[in-house]
Amino acid sequence: MSAAVSSGMKIDPRLLQSLKGVHLRSRMLVRGMYNNRHRTSDFGSSTEFIDHREYQKGDAIRSIDWRVFARTDRHYVKRHEMEANMRVHLLLDTSDSMRVPPPDGLPSKLELAAAITGAIATMVISQQDAAGLCLVGDKIEERIPARQGMNHLAQLFQHLGAPRGTGGGAFGTQIAHLGGHVQARGMVFVITDALDELEPLYKAMRNMVARHNDVTLLQVLDLAEVEFPFTRMTEFRHPETGARLAANPSDVRDRYLQRLREHQSSLESFCRKARIDYVPVQNNADLMVLLRSHFLRRLMRRFG
Amino acid sequence: MLYPMMLLGLLGLGIPVVIHLINRRRMKPQVLATLRFLDPQDVTNAFAPVPRDWIQLLLRLLLLSIFVLLMARLTKPSAEVGPRTVALVLDNSMSMRRFCPDGKTTLFESHRGRILQLVRGMRTGDCFSFTLVGDNVFASTGFTSDRTSLEQAVTNAWVSDGGGRCLYTTVEENLRELRSRRALNMALLVFSDQQAQNYRAQFDQPALAPLLDGTSIQPVFVLDPVTNGANAEMCSAEFQPARTYPGSGSKVSATFQNGSDTQMAVTVSLYNGLSLVESRACNVASGETVQAEMRNIFDSPVDTAWKVSLSEDAFNADNDQYTTVRMLKTREVLLVTGPRYPVPEGAVIGDTGADLLACAINPVQAMGLEDSGANIRVTRVGFSALERKALSLYTTVILYGVQELPSAEMVQDLEMYARNGGGLYLIPDASNNPSLFNETFAKVLDGFRLGGLREPKSPAALDTREKSLTDPLLVSLLRGEWGTVNDIFVSRYFDATQLGKARPALKTADGDTLLAMVTLGKGHVCVQTHSWSIQETTMPRALPFVSVVHALLGRLAVPEGEVSDGRMDHMRVGDYHRLVLPLDFRGSSNVVVQGPRRYAFDMPADAAVVTLKDMFVAGAYRVAHTSPTKVVKDRWVAVNRAQGESGQVVMSTEQLSKLCGGKGNVALPSDRLDGLFQPRRELFPWLLLLLFLALTAETLGSVFLRRKKVTHGSTI
Structure with missing residues (x-):
């Protein structure tokens, strides 16, 4: 596993190393084109027996369970599980709100989100699954279908190195428009700051879940947004709408933090109900710990 | 108030106010994606006064005000005179040898005694300086509160036979020094006979006014009366020829003048060392100049020094003239x-x-x-x-x-x-x-x-x-x-x-x-x-x-380069004189000049020439080689007093007042110096205390408010 693929973005090799050996498994049955270790909703030729059904015309003779025929004198065929590869869709918010200048020494939200996306893509490709990428600004900036292979990973990294996108404010609406492009029975990672109106995002994610996708919401926030450390009289400006607001931070901090907490609570509550993984990330977070622990927790939940 | 102009510093009070307003108006731009969580209702009160800021502003205004008042050096009436800063200038020119009306003490001794009284009366916080000046500055202590060193300097003060060339310059320098000090009770006391010739260039113009403007310096020119009796001045006395051969004669021509208003009976005496050689009496009318000639046969081949002296009168310092005779070899x-x-x-x-x-x-x-x-x-x-x-x-x-x-x-x-x-x-x-x-x-x-x-x-x-x-x-x-x-x-x-x-x-x-x-x-x-x-x-x-x-x-x-002028062994006090010595002197690093005082002068190694200087006491001086083993013929040098010190043209009260730009009470007798200072004191210690308290309050307030801010932030 390389730290950098082609001439795109670069990821700390220690992060990739920490994720090595951690398998990404969907909590739902997947649908894939190629054989792999993921359970699918279709019947196939694996060794994992599922059930019998009556023989129908066209079934292969070799699939008839002759022992059952001997007991029941009727023709039944054995059905086995099908294992296929998984399609993972990475939906990355590249709007202006993700490009807010970070505090000194920290990565911006978009840089952090790109690193997370790249790490997940590397993880997916390295376990022979297919990864696709969708960059969303005020419109769908880039749509790369899920594929396998290192060449595809290089392409993804290239786009993640300089993710295109301007404006914003309608991430939820935009990903809702993706529709059939995000295929059913796969995994979807929604990587955004989720600071827009939540209803469209909820709706879009509900649709994805309804299409049997295992959805994970990675909410990336800036430390300044979470802690609101400002002290002097400040003129705040929204990066997407350009709206301005002059305020004395000490006067508005309490109310601000309360509203932010409510927002986060709402998001968390929705995700819990919709069986969506919710991972809040701040730009001062240690990704090696955060991602590894999250994916391990998922695995344990699956097998526990 | 010692520095009223410093009150202009109160204009600086506007600075913290402006900073305060600017700080409130100047907002740091900040991109914030979570802007929607800011409640505009809270923001409407953003410019509302903040008590912390107001307290800080008031404390800063207070600090600045106290500082300005401190710099302005506020004073207040007091029961006693506050710390004094006094520059004492004592003239040691020859004219200070005049007698006071009591006929026993000279003006110099009287003034020195008065200065000693002032020095001994120094109180805590007083700062005096003492300068002894004539043709040169002979002693200067600088401003000090050390009474012992001042007493010593005053006690060691001596009167010269020179003039008062440096008196006016010293007065100016002391005024400049006082001006730079800016203390509460400042005075310049000039103890002199205030001869006009020492202020010649300035006595008809307010030359000291620029140095006194805008200050509280009180200049005082001490004017004490002196005896004004009959006086004759010895103008010159010289042997002609000044170089003679053993066995030859030479005559001394002494010129003296009766500068008083009355006729005088004057005795002219010729002394060889301490022994009287010849004496002659004559009557001299008022304003008359007389030339007396006395002959002497020189039998010894040794050079000699001579004194021509007039009989005692009201001013004895100008009665003597010294001269030398150099004996030539056969x-x-x-x-x-x-x-x-x-x-x-x-x-x-x-x-x-x-x-x-x-x-x-x-x-x-x-x-x-x-x-x-x-x-x-x-x-x-x-x-x-x-x-x-x-x-x-x-x-x-x-x-x-x-x-x-x-x-x-x-x-x-x-x-x-x-x-x-x-x-x-x-x-x-x-x-x-x-x-x-x-x-x-x-x-x-x-x-x-x-x-x-x-x-x-x-x-x-x-x-x-x-x-x-x-x-x-x-x-x-x-x-x-x-x-x-x-x-x-x-x-x-x-x-x-x-x-x-x-x-x-x-x-x-x-x-x-x-x-x-x-x-x-x-x-x-x-x-x-x-x-x-x-x-x-x-x-x-x-x-x-x-x-x-x-x-x-x-x-x-006569070898080329040897001075053949008859006045080669004569000089005026304070002058530079290049004395050509016999070649025997060569090889000595310095020569000793012994007379009423003792001096040593460096001599170049390769030349038998010495430059005599800084000799301010008149007399006949023997120039000798320093080596006791070397036998050389000594030379004599006659150092004569300054001319023009006998006249009694004294600055009037009006002239002194004009010199100081019309300031009053600038000429006082020495017994009226006590009421010179105002009974005021500075508020300096109190203002300093207030400044300290305000500074402490401001610091504590800042620390306290800052800590509160941090605590507030950590609760998020």
């Missing part, structure tokens, strides 16, 4: 004659030019008589005996009718003799071959060449035009001071074909050179183009002959 002349002039035996005197010359130099010796007291002696030898003579024993060597020397080395000896300060007098006669003469003496003639012998049809008269001569040696002859020159003619003489570096000192009316002077190193060479034979010139029979010969020998005996 001159030894070596007269070398050519083969045509046999050395006469005993008292036989011939009529040759050489005989006449020897007779003109010392007739008593020439006639074979006993001559113990003569200051010039002639040793006459033949041409062949020259080699056996030690030239260094003679002041002058005369070569009469000599055209060649016994050996070539002899010319070199003569050259070195002349270069080291000896005098060489070359007199060719008609029998000499000019070419041979030129060849023999080329090294000492420095380009001068004799031509052929000239015998004009009629004897040539002397050219009496002084302009035609470049050496003034015989100007007195041409002016007829030594006798008439109309009967002096020259009938035979050599032509001077080439003068070289020689300077003609005597010419014929036709312009032919008869006598020329050549300077060779430190010595001189005199070349005469004719002899003193009566067949060649009428000079030996003329009256000026002896004077001419002695003038020539006098010039040839």
Whole structure:
């Protein structure tokens, strides 16, 4: 596993190393084109027996369970599980709100989100699954279908190195428009700051879940947004709408933090109900710990 | 208030206000994606006054105000006089030796005692400076609160025989120093007799006003009365000649003046050291100047110092003048004659030019008589005996009718003799071959060449035009001071074909050179183009002959560069004087000058010259070598007092007031100095305390508020 693929973005090799050996498994049955270790909703030729059904015309003779025929004198065929590869869709918010200048020494939200996306893509490709990428600004900036292979990973990294996108404010609406492009029975990672109106995002994610996708919401926030450390009289400006607001931070901090907490609570509550993984990330977070622990927790939940 | 202009600093109060407003208005732009969580209802109160800011602003205004008041040096009325800053200037010029009305103490002693009283009355916080000034600044303590050092400086103050050249400058400097200090009770006390000549350039203009403007400095020129009795001033006293030979006499001319309004009976006394030599009494009318002459015969070859003194009067300091007499060594002349002039035996005197010359130099010796007291002696030898003579024993060597020397080395000896300060007098006669003469003496003639012998049809008269001569040696002859020159003619003489570096000192009316002077190193060479034979010139029979010969020998005996001025051993107090010492002094690193005071001066290693300076007490000083083993002849230097200190032209109260720009109470007697200062004190300690408290409050407030802010932030 390389730290950098082609001439795109670069990821700390220690992060990739920490994720090595951690398998990404969907909590739902997947649908894939190629054989792999993921359970699918279709019947196939694996060794994992599922059930019998009556023989129908066209079934292969070799699939008839002759022992059952001997007991029941009727023709039944054995059905086995099908294992296929998984399609993972990475939906990355590249709007202006993700490009807010970070505090000194920290990565911006978009840089952090790109690193997370790249790490997940590397993880997916390295376990022979297919990864696709969708960059969303005020419109769908880039749509790369899920594929396998290192060449595809290089392409993804290239786009993640300089993710295109301007404006914003309608991430939820935009990903809702993706529709059939995000295929059913796969995994979807929604990587955004989720600071827009939540209803469209909820709706879009509900649709994805309804299409049997295992959805994970990675909410990336800036430390300044979470802690609101400002002290002097400040003129705040929204990066997407350009709206301005002059305020004395000490006067508005309490109310601000309360509203932010409510927002986060709402998001968390929705995700819990919709069986969506919710991972809040701040730009001062240690990704090696955060991602590894999250994916391990998922695995344990699956097998526990 | 000592610095009212500092109140302008209160304008600076606007600065924290402006900063406060700017801080409130200037907002830091910040991109915030979570803007929707800010409640506009909260933001509407963003510009509402914040108590913390207001407290901080008020504290800062208070701090600045106190600081400005501190800088303005606020004062308040007080029961007693606050700390004083006083510059004390004491004039030590000679005029301060005048007596006070009590007739016992001088003005200087009275003023010094008053200053001592002031110094001893110093209180805690007082800061005084003391400057002793006259022709120079003799002592300056600077501003100090150390009473002991001030007392010591005042006690050691002495009065000089100089003037008060530096008094006004010192007053200015002290005012500048006080101006820069800006204390509450500042005063400049000038203890002097306030002679107008010390303020001469400034007494009719407000010269000190710029230094006093805008300050609370109180200048006080102490004006105490002095006795104004009859006084005669010794103006000058000097021996003429100041250099004489043992056995010779010299007269001292003393000039003195009665500067008072009444007639005085004055006694003039001549002292040699402490012993009275001669005394003379006379009556001098008011304003009359008298010259008294007293003669003295000098028997001893030792240099002497003399004092000419007037009898006691109202001002004794100007009664004395000092003078010196330097004794000359007996001159030894070596007269070398050519083969045509046999050395006469005993008292036989011939009529040759050489005989006449020897007779003109010392007739008593020439006639074979006993001559113990003569200051010039002639040793006459033949041409062949020259080699056996030690030239260094003679002041002058005369070569009469000599055209060649016994050996070539002899010319070199003569050259070195002349270069080291000896005098060489070359007199060719008609029998000499000019070419041979030129060849023999080329090294000492420095380009001068004799031509052929000239015998004009009629004897040539002397050219009496002084302009035609470049050496003034015989100007007195041409002016007829030594006798008439109309009967002096020259009938035979050599032509001077080439003068070289020689300077003609005597010419014929036709312009032919008869006598020329050549300077060779430190010595001189005199070349005469004719002899003193009566067949060649009428000079030996003329009256000026002896004077001419002695003038020539006098010039040839004095080495080049030695000062021949009669005042060479006299100087005024405070002047620089370059004293040429005998060569015996060479090799001494310094010389000691001992008189009323003792001084030591450095002397350059390679020259016997010393520069005397910073001598401010009049008297006769002995200049001695520092080495006790070296025997040298001491020199005397007469250091005389400053002139012009006897007059009593004193600055008036109005003039002093005008000098200070019309300020009142600037001239006070010394017994009215006590009420000089206002009973006020500075608020400095209180303001300092307030400043400290305000600063502490501001610091604590800032720390407290900052800590509160941090606590608030950590609860998120």
